[in-house]
Amino acid sequence: MKKLLLFFSVAFLCGHDLHAQLMTDHAKYTHADTLRGSITPERRNWNVLKYDIWVKPDYSTKSILGKTTITYFDSGVYTMQIDLQKPLIVDKIQGDENEDISFKQEDNVCWAYVRDTNKKYKIKPGERKMTIEYHGTPKEAVNPPWDGGWIWKHDRNGNAWMSVACQGLGASVWYPCKDHQSDEPDNGASLSITVPDTLVAVGNGRMTDLKKENGLATYKWEVKNPINNYDIIPYIGKYVNFTDSFDGEKGKLDLSFWALQEDLDQAKEQFKQVKPMLSCFEHWFGPYPFYEDSYKLVQSPHLGMEHQSAVAYGNKFMNGYLGRDLSGTGWGLKWDYIIVHESGHEWFGNNITSKDIADMWVHEGFTDYSETLFTECQSGKEAANEYNYGQRRGIQNRATIIGHYGVNQEGSGDMYPKGANLLHTIRHAINNDEKFRNILRGLSKTFYHSTVTTQEIEKYIIKESGINFAPVFDQYLRNTTIPVLEYYFSEDGKKVSYKWTNCINSFNLPVVLQNESSSISIKPTTKWQSSNISEGQKALITKEGIEKMFYVTAKETKNKKDR
Helix, strand or coil, rough: CHHHHHCCCCHHHHHHHCCCCCCCCCCCCCHHHHHHHHHCCHHHCCEEEEEEEEEEEEEECCCEEEEEEEEEEECCCCCEEEECCCEEEEEEEEEEEEEEEEEEECCEEEECCCCCCCCCCCCCCCCEEEEEEEECCCCCCCCCCCCCEEEECCCCCCCCEEEEEHHHHHCCHHHCCCCCCCCCCCEEEEEEEEEECEEEEEECCCCEEEEEECCCCEEEEECCCCCCHHHHEEEEEEEEEEEEEEEEECCCEEEEEEEHHHHHHHHHEEEEEEEHHHHHHHHCCCCCCCCCCCEEEEEEECEEEEECCCCCCCCCCCCEECCCCCCCCCCCHCCCHHHHHHHCCCEEEECEEECHHHHHHHHHHHHHHHHHHHHHHHHHHHHHHHHHHHHHHHHHCCCCCCCCCCCCCCHHHHHHHHHHHHHHHHHHCCCCCCHHHHCCCCHHHCCCCCCCCEHHHHHHHHHHHCCCHHHHHHHHHCCCCCCCEEEEEHHHEEEEEEEECCCCCCCCCCCEEECCCCEEECCCCCCCEEEECCCCCCCCCCHHHHHHHCEHHHHHHHHHCCC
């Protein structure tokens, strides 16, 4: 996220920079932006059911040869918008009865003319197939995962090491698809990868076939569940595999780990963190969402990414983010940032996916908060509070964390730490950890394998918490100012007066403070209110005590009479 690079230090910021290639802000949005980011008429009347992808990369020329079969439900489409980014070239498109389909490539879109718009058809909706053959030199990722494209690298022994990073840039950078998050393939996807038989190819889900002939090997991998386009990724290298299993809430979860041959011993040691992570996340979020497809961690030629059931790992087998603690508290050095964060996306990002990338805070805010929850599982609630508070140093508040809809544009990079702090704030306002946990688990269950809008997430939290958090969401998601809680005590210290400033007019965040002996709950508005307090309650109302639990600024003012 280039937007974050201006703040604090590169060492800190690149940790929140790796998960998605954010689109550059546009002063003006183009027709191409609308084609990519909206449900056009040419996208509307067909729904993807499955992708079957075959790809053969050529390391020496940095080119690929590919074929993708799209199984889709046809509800009456005439012209289909198939996304495939330049400079890749479509060679041929055939229908499900091997009939040739005429097409035209225009910039990053291929228009497939499945029916003549000048004729009237009696269309019976149903399942159909389209196969697209293509070739070319795909965009190369120069600095993955911060920019996207095909990755052509080599390991320390000189062996070819290839993969793709394409979140934000789009899966159409390497295979033809309907490149919009709202339409995941209902029945999953298969990925067949043809490579020299001296290399190993790994994909999402489970390996279903392996064929070797004439010095080549074709590995076929398949996922049964819906999957984001940008999550379907090949990994190619001198890999070795080791396995394990996790006794989870839905039974036995198969674990599979793929590391370069030279790094096997380090991987076996570092990847021991996976089971405690899964145990913690299942407690807070509910069962791992893809038992049928297993859990995999694959060493990657870049830092990391949340590829469903095949999480990319490149953190050099160190705790923290490349050995550094992004929160500055020390707690982030107790665990491997990439294992924890990218695996957290299996619940938020992969299981629950935003329809429009403008709502990507649903992916990143909740997943960033998974770091706080893992810290709590490992080191306790106070450590979690400190870690979450430390994340705030990455927040700039220069732009909102919800982007512009319909033009393929994400919001501010603040969606990571600010999203996490919003959730921590809501948790303390609810003041019932069991209820909060049930809300998180309920989100995973209610929106299981679904695409969602921000509004659906907001409404669910409001309903299940019993608190009208609508103004709170507006404040943190759609505004950049941070509320100030002004307060003062009466001369005898038996009354506190308080109100919100620097916020939207309807801001209504409840504030709950407590320790082992006292607690106080107030409901400030933008008008002065007062509450009687005990000596123990007064001791709770401090700038540090308020700000550590809630992402606000606390300001003790003079007595109202003196102002």
